[in-house]
Amino acid sequence: MGYKPQVRTNSxxxxxxxxxxxxxxxxxxxxxxxxxxxxxxxxIAGVGSARKVQIKELQKLDQVRQLIxxxxxxxxxxxxxxxxxxxxxxRKAARSVRLADLAVRLSDGEPAASRDDTPPAESYELxx
Numbered sequence: 454m455g456y457k458p459q460v461r462t463n464s465x466x467x468x469x470x471x472x473x474x475x476x477x478x479x480x481x482x483x484x485x486x487x488x489x490x491x492x493x494x495x496x497i498a499g500v501g502s503a504r505k506v507q508i509k510e511l512q513k514l515d516q517v518r519q520l521i522x523x524x525x526x527x528x529x530x531x532x533x534x535x536x537x538x539x540x541x542x543x544r545k546a547a548r549s550v551r552l553a554d555l556a557v558r559l560s561d562g563e564p565a566a567s568r569d570d571t572p573p574a575e576s577y578e579l580x581x
Contacts, residue, residue: 466561468539469532476532478558479525486518 490511497507547560 464542464544464561465540466543467537468541469535469537471541471543472528472532472535474543475559476525476528478555479521479528483518483521483525486514486521490514490518 493511493514497511544560547556550556550559
């Protein structure tokens with residue numbers, strides 16, 4: 454008999470666990486935006502008359518970052534008083550996520566090798 458990876462048959466998990474994991478993923482997005490802000494800021498630092506317009510547009514990245522942090526903080530705060538016996542099926546919900554690696558992290562964090570419902574490998578869908 455060969456080794457067969459153990460697959461959870463019951464994919465329900467505590468709601469606080471799911472929301473905390475989602476909050477952490479949102480905060481990872483903020484790190485990406487911060488890196489982008491730095492790169493774009495450096496790129497426009499030397500531009501002349503168009504600089505004010507570009508800086509105003511760059512501020513939109515900061516606004517998106519603040520909105521994501523706010524959503525992550527909200528999700529985390531919800532988990533603090535949430536009954537631990539509330540259960541959700543994060544795997545089912547994660548199937549609606551188009552980025553495969555993000556779907557895995559949101560669903561339950563299990564490596565793809567041990568999952569029976571892993572979406573096909575794909576690259577990031579930057580332009581849809």
